[in-house]
Amino acid sequence: MNKQKQFSVCGESLSAPMHICGFFDSREQQYEVIIPYILEGLNANDKVINILEGNRHGEHCRCLAENGISIAEKLSSGQLEVLASEDTYIKDGEFAAEKMYNMLEKNLLSAARGGYDSVRACGDMVWALKNLPGTDELLEYEASLNFLTPKHSCSLICMYDVSSFSQSALRDILLTHPYVIKNGKITKNLNYMEPLDFISSVSDFRSSSLKS
Template sequence: MHICGFFDSREQQYEVIIPYIMEGLNANDKVINILESSRHGEHCRCLADNGISIAEKLSSGQLEVLASENTYINGGKFAADKMYDMLENTLLSASRGGYESVRACGDMVWALKNLPGTDELLDYEAKLNLLTPKHSCSLICMYDVSSFSESTLKDVLLTHPYVIKDGKISKNELYVEPSALLSSLSDLQSGSLDS
């Protein structure tokens, strides 16, 4: 599953992702969180406050907390193909490591920095829908609705078969199949990402 999570506060975000992470850890899934390194301490405290034994899960490798700076925007730029390959390799590695499934959530705030390659965001999001059917995984792309423009959020919706809004997950009626979207992506009036 490839899910777009729309949140209007950090509290609302954690109300959704804490149960998602805990359920994954309890089911022996590999759990990956990607967010800016400046938030790692706060994030791990929040997980610990909800009963997750952070040190144990991190040391076993079942839980990974990665930095946006080392993943999405490694080297100060976004490269959709590199990020796609990194994610696919992570999914393959998790499978070889004995995990039946992977749960990942990534905070998309990095896309607001307008770094080189950010214009490949929709291409990347669309291509993830070619990746997810090949692996047992669920991916939540977390968007702060108060930070991104309405046009960007509308475009992002096109690339996710499921959406979380107001804390509830539902099938996204606006979703466009990746082959159709990728072939017409250059014609989309996506506007520019906010800074």
């Protein structure tokens, strides 16, 4: 499933596949961006996947419902999935880049078989601040997604809280995304590095450098 499909984010019309870094300084700013993105996808026969901390699911679903999304219907049909970081990124208490990459690809292939036109995924990356085993593979994982997205009709938004991650971590994370959302606007990332170049340059990233 590698056909291109138009989608909107931050009021801009773009084409999937796309890997986007979302830098947000508040929960409100995050939802201002992702609610229209999610709603458009649900109305356009896209599969929508949200990944965030399990303790945020109630609040997240209430926010979606308040914006006109039929949560029960969309969850029941499988078009919308709200997954926990604890069951995905850090399943079994650790992060494994290859395992997460394979899980995401499996979901993308499943969506294609299910007849969805495209996949839209938003992942809250706050789990990376827990310093669990394997977190040092975060940058390699982010870079590797740029091998995955061209194979599928999908758009992926990796959401980072700029007040929680260190500036040096955010600079490194930025290098792994072709597009960036900042201050509610999306732009092409002029600092983006091709994945092979980036991965070869990473030698000793440690999760302890993530926290401010």
